[in-house]
Amino acid sequence: MADSAVGGERPDVRDTAVSALKFQALAGDLRRGILAGEWAGHGKLPTESRLAAETGLSLTTVRRAYDELVTEGLVVRRRGAGTFVIDRTAAVQRGDLRIGVLVPDAQLYYPRVLQGIDDALSAAGAGMQLATYHYDLDEEQADLLRLLDSGVHGLLLAPDLLTVDDPAARAAELTALPVPVVLMERRLAGTGPADTSEHVTSDHQGGAFDAVVHLHRLGHHRIALLTRSHGPTQDGVRSGYEAAVRALGLPDLQRCEPPVWNRELAAECIDTLTDAEATAALIFSDREATLVLGAARRRGLRVPEDLALVSYDDELADVADVPLTAVAPPKYRVGRMAAEVLLRRLIDGDAGPIHQIQLRPRVVVRQSCGART
Numbered sequence: 268m269a270d271s272a273v274g275g276e277r278p279d280v281r282d283t284a285v286s287a288l289k290f291q292a293l294a295g296d297l298r299r300g301i302l303a304g305e306w307a308g309h310g311k312l313p314t315e316s317r318l319a320a321e322t323g324l325s326l327t328t329v330r331r332a333y334d335e336l337v338t339e340g341l342v343v344r345r346r347g348a349g350t351f352v353i354d355r356t357a358a359v360q361r362g363d364l365r366i367g368v369l370v371p372d373a374q375l376y377y378p379r380v381l382q383g384i385d386d387a388l389s390a391a392g393a394g395m396q397l398a399t400y401h402y403d404l405d406e407e408q409a410d411l412l413r414l415l416d417s418g419v420h421g422l423l424l425a426p427d428l429l430t431v432d433d434p435a436a437r438a439a440e441l442t443a444l445p446v447p448v449v450l451m452e453r454r455l456a457g458t459g460p461a462d463t464s465e466h467v468t469s470d471h472q473g474g475a476f477d478a479v480v481h482l483h484r485l486g487h488h489r490i491a492l493l494t495r496s497h498g499p500t501q502d503g504v505r506s507g508y509e510a511a512v513r514a515l516g517l518p519d520l521q522r523c524e525p526p527v528w529n530r531e532l533a534a535e536c537i538d539t540l541t542d543a544e545a546t547a548a549l550i551f552s553d554r555e556a557t558l559v560l561g562a563a564r565r566r567g568l569r570v571p572e573d574l575a576l577v578s579y580d581d582e583l584a585d586v587a588d589v590p591l592t593a594v595a596p597p598k599y600r601v602g603r604m605a606a607e608v609l610l611r612r613l614i615d616g617d618a619g620p621i622h623q624i625q626l627r628p629r630v631v632v633r634q635s636c637g638a639r640t
Contacts, residue, residue, distance in 0.1 A: 423606060451467055477629075
């Protein structure tokens with residue numbers, strides 16, 4: 268008797284699972300069509316009976332899919348009239364929006380970016396759905412699909428455009444998603460007018476340029492650059508340094524090191540600076556600058572009297588033994604402005620201009636460069 272009961276229950280469990288998968292799959296297809304503007308003209312979806320006939324699904328499955336979209340705030344049922352897509356412009360005005368945010372991590376650099384996003388969205392009554400991909404391309408793509416399937420109205424992305432085989436193709440793929448996309452701290456370097464992405468970034472090249480000019484105005488003519496290996500920020504820093512030494516007629520004294528530094532490597536960097544007769548250095552980032560500061564003091568070098576230092580990032584610079592002058596990217600403003608650009612895009616649609624915004628960092632003067640604060 269017990270065996271018969273168990274044997275008779277399994278098909279029902281299986282049928283329930285299959286039914287759930289069917290309505291979720293249909294809801295996903297409808298959601299993507301809505302976000303892509305498929306029903307933008309009149310906003311009315313097919314009737315449940317018509318969609319059931321077209322898809323071969325049961326009326327119950329179709330009804331559950333529509334219920335899912337109603338719960339997500341994408342559609343509304345009007346008695347006697349049908350099911351209609353909710354106008355996104357009205358959603359912006361009412362503050363019913365959910366924005367997907369994808370960043371590589373939520374540590375150090377990005378907390379202030381996220382705070383800017385949160386403040387802008389909160390002011391508009393919109394919600395934020397956050398995903399972090401930990402610099403893993405497969406995880407990035409999976410997170411992106413999850414955000415889209417959750418029904419977000421727009422995306423704020425800081426994707427990996429550095430290690431992918433074709434950055435331009437990846438950027439084009441992202442900007443062609445069925446919801447508006449604004450990139451943060453990412454753009455296609457060197458492509459000029461071919462870059463049609465909407466983005467808000469820090470001008471790392473300009474920040475590094477200003478740091479070298481600042482040190483030169485303090486009387487330094489042999490200014491070194493110490494960086495980690497290839498990356499989206501350090502590439503801009505390196506380019507800005509090179510532009511500055513060319514403009515000022517200074518020697519190019521740069522050294523690129525692996526991503527992970529330690530005390531021994533910092534000591535080698537001091538040897539490099541000494542051999543090059545450098546009197547000042549711009550260092551990416553704060554942690555590396557702090558290691559170099561410690562190595563210099565262990566060698567008996569005084570900072571800033573014997574060696575002036577400027578770090579890049581301004582995350583930990585103010586708590587160093589000798590507070591570090593630092594280039595401070597406008598992280599909060601990047602996040603807030605990117606969110607505001609996306610909200611504007613949701614209102615304007617394709618009628619609005621494409622925003623490509625660069626915010627120049629500022630040099631925060633502290634003790635390590637020898638200038639008066």
